[in-house]
């Protein structure tokens with residue numbers, strides 16, 4: 063069931079459409095990430111949900127209630143918890159007062175406030191820091207205080223805008239899992255903004271990829287990774303190789319087609335979408351470095367086996383990373399670490415048709 | 423005058439911004455002090471010290487170095503001298519801010535390209551400071567158009583504001599002179615506003631600083647060689663002494679009687695202070711009451727105005743900002759005169775004391791709004807948004823979050839507002855009536871009557887002491903007396 067519905071949301075700043083007629087649904091209790099490059103409109107979308115920004119068109123519906131079209135519901139009345147990118151922990155208040163702020167505004171009895179704050183601080187490992195000012199906390203601790211403050215009032219919705227981007231790499235990794243398990247446990251519907259695809263993969267139930275104000279694809283991390291809808295998504299999520307070409311022949315009954323590639327050889331490819339499968343169509347084939355199989359000897363009569371020359375070879379511990387050329391097309395390949403071939407030597411790449419994704 | 427201030431201010435700013443020197447903070451504080459001292463106080467002090475029968479002349483005569491008193495101070499050169507000293511801090515502050523903010527890599531790049539020390543300074547450092555310099559220079563340049571009292575003290579009346587003052591002061595006897603006065607007020611106002619707008623345009627078109635964001639670092643700090651260090655000290659101390667002369671001399675005159683014809687006073691007394699306290703406690707009370715009331719209005723009006731300008735998108739906020747900025751350029755004398763004319767007859771306001779704080783308030787409001795505005799800009803919006811997300815409305819957010827966080831910046835603004843209102847004379851002099859005299863007006867009247875210089879000096883000294891105490895409070899809170907002076911410069915601009 064959709065808990066948050068974003069309907070035809072449109073917001074422009076000057077002449078730039080920051081959010082360009084976006085439709086999106088967030089299910090009850092799920093964690094959805096808005097993922098995309100800098101400036102694609104993630105923050106603006108999130109701020110519209112929060113009510114910190116008023117859209118030019120469209121509506122946001124939370125738990126069946128319209129936030130804009132039937133009179134503007136101010137942020138303070140939306141029962142939303144929000145974690146800001148720079149934490150926005152109030153420097154003049156102690157940790158306790160920061161977290162208790164929203165509860166005090168609800169005029170809860172002192173005892174209840176104390177209990178709730180203590181519980182929340184405990185679940186975030188902040189017990190004992192109640193009396194400190196934010197200036198006396200590390201970045202990671204401030205981040206947890208911001209999270210505690212957002213969660214303490216049991217909000218209907220939790221919004222997080224790149225909450226981990228100011229932390230160091232190690233802490234960031236740890237916090238991803240912590241946030242995920244905490245939010246899961248509380249069952250709060252969450253929208254999480256990030257431009258880090260690894261973070262999005264770890265944290266979300268579903269990912270919504272944005273580009274220049276539009277949502278390009280929505281799906282589980284696996285769907286997004288394995289079946290990217292556009293070249294942009296394939297490129298943005300993880301690392302991939304693109305081979306351009308033209309459709310030569312469609313083998314409908316086998317669910318496959320032949321592409322005449324830029325390096326002049328025929329290549330077999332799975333048909334993802336019948337609409338695309340007509341001859342002479344120009345296409346991109348995406349294949350990930352780890353999906354490419356390597357042979358040191360040629361095999362007669364086998365499809366999709368191409369001779370390639372190693373240009374660069376980098377040792378990354380548990381595997382090798384190769385830059386190889388098929389003709390003059392550069393392909394990145396992940397190879398087993400015990401591969402003997404050196405730079406300048408030849409090998410054979412098998413591009414499994416099942417793993418090749420055909421994109422417009 | 424701008425030239426003089428620049429010539430003296432440039433090396434000073436460079437020293438302050440770039441050299442690592444012991445005791446720099448203290449010397450800097452002294453050098454920047456005139457910013458909060460009224461110009462007329464400095465003028466009095468220098469007349470006593472450098473005048474024809476002043477301390478310096480008498481000393482030199484006694485030592486036999488000269489046979490006739492030298493005219494150090496009366497005349498145009500004296501005027502330029504004292505005004506330059508008074509305005510030096512503006513130049514120094516704006517320039518040293520510029521020096522500090524320059525991205526060190528820009529200069530280092532020039533160094534790598536082979537530009538030597540002085541050449542680098544001329545071709546890279548100075549041009550990069552132009553916007554900062556202009557900001558300070560406008561204030562300095564416009565000053566003579568607004569300050570009528572100092573020229574008068576030095577016997578120079580060929581300045582627009584002074585002419586206006588004299589003409590208007592005698593308007594009771596001669597209607598014709600009144601109109602002449604008004605015309606000259608209008609002329610100087612127009613000049614001020616036009617200059618101000620032009621320079622504002624210019625500064626805005628020349629902002630390079632946005633390229634690399636304002637560095638929080640100290641900028642490029644140099645360990646000066648022994649030679650440079652020595653001369654820097656000499657230079658700074660010299661100017662600091664000149665500044666210190668002001669309170670010293672005023673203090674001497676304040677505690678003495680009939681100080682004349684001797685280098686230092688011979689007869690010490692507290693009579694002057696007794697007189698002030700016995701005969702005219704009203705002056706003090708008026709000063710405090712008027713400034714206080716003006717301040718309350720300033721807060722009540724200034725904070726919301728700053729809020730509107732910074733945080734909302736309501737229509738007309740640009741206009742509000744513009745009008746308030748424009749008031750900065752408006753000479754005090756013009757405010758006084760227009761109030762006088764507007765409220766003189768028919769409207770009973772001019773006959774109520776409330777007009778005094780009202781005029782102070784109007785005159786100083788822009789500085790306060792500017793300061794509040796500046797503090798607001800530094801306050802991260804997300805702190806306020808976080809409060810709204812926690813369920814607090816706008817008003818609640820302002821009370822709980824914005825106001826406490828703004829308080830420090832605003833407090834400096836408040837004290838500066840008070841100091842400025844406290845020493846205000848150019849507006850008040852036109853509006854006061856018997857019984858509404860403030861301390862500065864008292865100083866002026868006592869000086870004007872000629873005989874009571876001791877009392878005038880005592881009042882001025884007293885005022886400086888009050889200002890000093892306020893400054894101390896500010897520096898406690900605002901961090902360093904430089905911070906205090908900064909506050910005022912931010913406010914004035």
Ligand SMILES: Nc1ncnc2c1ncn2[C@@H]1O[C@H](COP(=O)(O)OP(=O)(O)OP(=O)(O)O)[C@@H](O)[C@H]1O
Pocket residue numbers: 075076078079080098099100101102103104105106107257
């Ligand atoms: N207050 C504003 N005024 C003007 N333009 C804005 C404003 N806020 C955002 N924009 C513009 O809208 C577009 C989308 O901005 P937004 O902040 O939503 O991007 P984002 O996806 O969050 O990027 P990032 O990952 O860098 O945070 C950008 O082009 C940005 O310049």
Ligand SMILES: [Mg+2]
Pocket residue numbers: 104105106
């Ligand atoms: Mg953003």
